[in-house]
Amino acid sequence: MSIEYAQVKEVYGQTLTELGTRNADVFAVEADLMKASGTAPFKQAFPDRHLNVGIAEQNLVGVAAGLAAMGRIPYACTMANFMAKRACDQVAMSGAYNNFNVKLVGCYAGLTQEKNGGTHISFIDLGIMRSLPNMAVIAPSDCREFVQAVNVIAEFEGPTYLRMPKLLPESIFGQEHQFEVGKGYLFGDGNDVTIVSTGLMTATALEALEALEKEHIHARVLHLPTIKPVDTEMVVRCAQETGALVTVEDHSILSGLGGLVAEIVTEECPVPVRRLGLNDQFGLTAGLDFQLQHFGLTAENIIRNAKQVIQKK
């Protein structure tokens, strides 16, 4: 089964423009990547609330901090890799330490950088961001959830990192799905194993869930669109009820979702955990499908690891 992807930038541009219509405090701040973030419609609608600071990511974050200091709601966007690494100290100091209400959007996140390759693929953005006090970290898994997240974080007070892949499935959840900051979502009620996923990988996790069921392995998926503040209770409950976990992310397992889940279960309910993702590796130049295969981020590999981790119970 192959997943149909949509361009998230179109969704972001439209959503932010609608948000900007409802809320006169919303700004879009760009660092010469408006074509990747998709905020041209916002610029057209609100030229005096659309800023472009050029190729200067540190300044991007600082300008956003200054806007936030005045009670405005800046959505500052650059590639996830640059937001987390080039502007790391500004994110930490001008953003998190000051506790300014900045919305930091990391576009072309994770493996969706595809052929831009290892220099551009953000693989530790979630880890860096979740290490910062005050910072909320969000990684939606389909376009509808992404739209919800863009709107919800405008009301959520505090510095927030929103992971924005270049591609996401249009819709993988039911109509009733509503994103809330800090909430984990369960799919399936099997007690054999939990697949914990975030961002781009939830669609694949759900695919693995279905395939496992056909093999009479009763799994569940814990979808964590909020990496921080994480739904600890839900992670612990899954560890208790299923006794084995597989984590899946298009990100380094060091510091990312895998690291996060391992930290929680080690303290609260030690059970075997398998972490799928980049393991101390940079990304590479290749299309998304190749990257996903290369790093084992496929339904087949999730299934294989689920079976193995069940054996370890």
Place this chain on the structure above:
Amino acid sequence: MSWDLREMSDTLRKTTFQAISHAGGGHYGGSLSVSEILTVLYFKVMRVNPENPDDDERDRFILSKGHGGPALYSTLALRGFFPVSELDKLDKPLSKFPKHIDRLKLQGIEASTGPLGQGLSIACGMGISLKQQQRGNRVYILMGDGECNSGQLWEAAMTAGKYKLDNITAIIDRNNCQIDGTCDDIMPIEPLGDRFTAFGWHVLTADGHDVEDLERALDAAALVKDKPAVIIADTVKGRGISFMENRPEWHSGALSPEQYEQAAKELGVTA
């Protein structure tokens, strides 16, 4: 209310010196070089409201060289934001007065700073917001000259030029000292004025220890249209204490009892 600015700047320098000394030492050099600048800003030029520090009609001030905290704390105390006696908590664990300023700990601090070069970007965001709402409040920012080594500062300088942020007045504490030596030795920044001019700024100079000259320059900066303004204020690091003046090694340090006595005498500190 009006104050004698010269007298107040002397009081501020003494208060700053006492606060740092009570803490067992600290950033004497760059705190003593800015007494006149902070005095003119807080006692003459800026709209501030000690009774309601968050008054939205205030002008904004960013101390981008966050290690000058003791000078800013002393200024706020003398201006009535809190009692001067509280300054003895400087550098104490969990106090409102950490070595580098923290806006979450003390009302009156607009932005927490310390890692250099970040303040001007924040000032730009503030200036853009005020301009977009057509508000007349100004943004003042005090930066160090060593801080001008930082790349981000010039990213922000470009931004202020691009957006014609004539509501920003930047002041450079041009004392020609940074931690490892003189600015001329470590990383020359001249011609500093020409650099800002090239980035779209209106450049003014002032004697950073002459309150009248500073007031003149600040008034002139406020009249500039369509450009941000920078005042390069010539100052002396460690001003007022002979063995500290123009000595990079007094960026930060602690005094021996003998040094304390001499410094206190030179500044006219009693008790």
